Amino acid sequence: MTLGRTLTGLGAAAVLVGAWGLFDRITQGHHNAAYGSYVVWGLWVAMYLFFAGLAAGAFMVATLDLLFEVKTFRGTGRIALWVAVVSLGAALAQVWLDLGHMDRIWKVYLQGNPGSVMAQMVWGYTVFGALLVVALALAVRRPGSPALRAAMIAGLPLSLFVSGAVGALLGVQASRQFWHVGLFPVQFPVFSLATGVAAVMVAIGLFGPRDAPQRGDQLWALAVATIVLAAVKLYFLWADFSQSLYGNVPQNVAAVHAVLYGPYWWTFWIGQLLVGTFVPVAVLVQRRLARHPVWAGWMGVLVLVGLAVARANIVFPALAVPELEALTTAFSGPHLAFDYFPSAMEWAVTAGTVGLALLVFVAGSRVLMQQEEVA
């Protein structure tokens, strides 16, 4: 209860900060954004990748209960679906605010370019979002029904497609060596699953029913999954970076160096590796701590922080390397810089999105738990 109140207070404060950011965004447009014409995608797009991946990953975890009926995960499907719904809403809010003309989003649906990966991704996430809502409604009102199974069967390949599409969105760009990795569409579903597993671990650990008998087993299973996925992610990271450095293509090397030794090196070494990977793994390998709801829940939070930083470390460095070396100094003006750190307005909007998502999630999870108790 104390945690719930604290998080509600924090969420409300974040929403207030976000309201200021949103006001600034609506009245001033993109004036006060730190992204520009060179680093064109900033914090909001990175958080979009994070939240969208989280939604797909949480759905994948939900299938363990609602489709594959794994005993250990019995009762986790609905909360996992709720995580997916809320995070997808946060993702779409973040990326919508990033558009130059928010009022024209309908054009993607009615006048879209089928050959564009971005259009495919928008359509995919729209269908996925609708399917999430339907699946959640069925899970609440008709658990175990054939309709729910059908929705989960349809959703599983769709979740792989949308999370892979995020990787493809970046991977198809031959002009950005750092992104142009053939395995990106394969790696991103793994990242999504890792995000979803961590988020469900937080949901069960910090917000789940206290007296649920399988809670410890569920947390332990999620902890093992987190450790395995952390190892896989580290291997992907090693493969990407080592090949880039051995390949010695200047643009690629510059991007990798920006991550490892650039002005924001600490986000990678401290945020992504230490806080987001090594500390949680060191705690979760201990079965006793991994089964403990509070420990597991907070380790899940750390993993999520690390994964959010990882998304930023994929988006920003590739854009921070000039396409032509002398472009940096060729013309000066606002929003023409290759260095990027989010502005106060960007942080505020993101804080508001996270805060609102937190409040909505907490409120919804209570309703879901009450319904479960009634059932």
Next chain:
Amino acid sequence: MSEDHDPGGDPAPPASVPRRTRRSRRAFLNTLGGAAAALLALDVLEQLAAAPATTASGATASGPPLPAPTEADLLLRMQGDLRRALARPAHLRRWAMAIDLRRCIGCHACTIACVAENKLPPGVVYRPVLEEEIGTYPNVSRRFLPRPCMQCENPPCVPVCPVGATYRRPDGIVAMNYDQCIGCRYCITACPYGARTFDFGRTYTETTPTGAPALVGRASAEGYERAPAREYTQRRPREEGASPIGNVRKCHFCVHRIEAGLLPACVTTCVGRATFFGDASDPDSLIAQVIARPNTMRLKEDLGTKPRVYYLL
């Protein structure tokens, strides 16, 4: 000896040469010079007579006479090439640009002309000039590389657009549909040349203090910035929230000028006459002859973008 001295400067001739003979030679030289001048005047008159009835600027023969075009008048020749190209169907044209890096002096006149022509706001640039310093002191030189949009035949920016707002025109120019663009900036990330910028809605006068109306200060200065540009032969007053604010923008070879029979602004203002433009599919055009030279290159050809901007080395 003193009576033979000419204070005008010619040294005195040797005493052995008779005076009469000396005067005859001077008269002969004067006659020769006069005849040459007369011939030259006749030649100029003949050239003027042979000049076409309509001058390069489009003025009729009744207007002030202009010198006839010669090989040295690159702009006039390109203007003629342009007129010839416009007479052909658009899909048969192949607009191309060539930039002679040996002639570029790094004056940035083309950048400024482009900004003025298209009324570009702060932070939006179509044709920056990249400057590079080569070598180490004292053996240092500088190299300049103007970088317009490459108008690629295989543009990576086009297929990625989720709403088809950027497209290739029949004449090969990669254009923007400002009313269609949602401002996602995906095309910017796809361009390997950094040739696209986003219009954040900035104005040069946004920090100017407000002064007496219509005389000084922001209110009067802003009028120029709000005036409509003529890009894509459209007239778009610059208003908050309206395109092209919130859109991605790019060089379009001054398509509004081309369609009016004018060369792009960067071409006409190039101080070193380093920029060539025209229809590369016309074998008689200057641009076709220039890009056929062996000392041309294109940027990042390995990406398969097939740029239509060539550089002469």
